[in-house]
Amino acid sequence: MNAQSPLLQRMAYARQKAPSTRRAILDVMVADPDRVLNESFEQLAERSGSSVPTIMRTCRDLGFAGLREFKLALARDLALGGSPLHRRINLKDSTTEVVSKIAGSASATVAGVRNQLHQPTLEQAVRLIAKAHHIDIVGAGNTSWFMASDLQARLFRLGLSCTAWADYHLQQVAAGAQRRGGVVIAITHVGGMPSLLDAVDIARAQGAKVIAITRPGTALAQRADVLLGLSVPDDAVMHVGIDAYLVHLTLIEILTVLVAQTMGGTAVKRLRGVRQAFQRHGIDVQTHPLQSWEGGGVKRHD
Template identity: 75%
Template sequence: MTLTLLQRVAEIRGSAPATRRAILDLMLEDPDRVLEESFDSLAERSRSSVPTIMRTVRDLGFAGLREFKLALAQELAVGGSPLHRRVSIEDAATDVVGKIARSAAASVSGVRSQLDMDVLDGAVGAIAAAPHIDLYGAGATSWFMTGDLQARLFRLGLSANAWADYHLQQVAGAAQRPGGVVIAISHVGGMPSLLDAVDIARAQGAKVVALTRPGTALAAKADYLLGLTVPDDAVMHVGIDAYLTHLTVIEILTVLVAQRLGDPAMQRLQRARDAFQRHGIDATTHPLQSWDGGGIGEDKAANGTGNGSATS
């Protein structure tokens, strides 16, 4: 019978040196927390060192902590209930809140260890220099992600369009040119129409930035693969872990592209923010909107119909 990962941890614990045993004890005691933390944090809690942690995960058959965490996340995903992989039907509300919050935090924390920084740097450079950027999504979640990223890139001063319609994705791909960029977002990474649009854009000389799982058909077509592996969701094929990790990468791309563009992007953002405040858009105080510089209240006062006006 094949042992589970945690069973293997328990098995090697008995013969492990004291320093490694402390690490293995933490893995058994709270695997969720180990899933969330870094090498340094785990070393501090176990009063050991990063090299000792590396030797421990290699004893378990993994090249590093990243590979160990992915295997642990997949194992933890098997448990739970049909509602959530970490939650049992009998759990109290406080347990449900805690387990889901820890699960979400672990998903976001895992983004850092999965991103290849050289690939990310190349993607940022291509996006910042592109004469035009098209964003393709496949499915409701990915469509939302492409719209969100398009709005961010547009505010930075970049020419960017997000396309939800499959036919228009292909039309946009045919209109691409060398130096252009297509950002394709799909957790599943196998929608034929999306793949066709990517192929068309690549044939025009565009570079492809793909946000998807490693090993998918979309990943194979990417010039810059931002590959993220997340545990399967118990309810939805594309669940909360995919949402959170993709949104995190979108925020990372936005900030890094803004840094690459420099002062012009910062000044554009500030001008947009100032304009929105003047016209009551994105304002926290919800002022009355006016597009001519005056307020509705001022118009009423001028006409003698506002509150407090003298009438006879």
């Protein structure tokens, strides 16, 4: 057991007074907390010889609404008390173990996205994006700015009017130019950057709708008209780690596909046009002979 983990210490103490069925669950959790992070209700129930309702009661005894909330708290606890390299990695782990643990962590994090998204809320965000007269996408920090840029690159291929802003001053200028029928998508894992919050407040005052991609409970989440909340464990090295990076990219892909579905044939036609442009001008060299514009004309290099 990680002696630095307050949650694991609390679990060990709770075990002493727990009924036998819940004690078995706590034993399994304390013995290998990293494995618990990747397990479903059913897998944990089978391994501990208990049931899903008993696991739910055990999590509630510890002060959590369910297994998902418990896992998030446990992951944060392990990250704070674990290795400075990665929350799953020990300094003496082999190359094989490092690859396995990081890949497994990434896979489990992405798989968990489906359980965090509320379908009606997601569909509301999609409708707003598809119908918006203009979309401003803003991010706070290096990772969030990359996400904003990636989402903009996807949405404008569908023919939507959208701009991604990295400069804090321009974010506020863009927000001030918004109006009713427009949308601002704010992306930030931390959710508390003052300049970003100012831009969101300005946009809402102009009548625009705000879609937030951030952690639930943040200042940004409280300001959003539509919250796409994603909770991920803290990273031991980066302020915003690979888990946040992956879940945000996954959500961006989901949003883009759903918006394209909503737009129907119009979106498909525009995407096909983009692909054909790539092929005609030699950008997609894997499916088309490479071309160049040297000498004032197009030349093919077969």
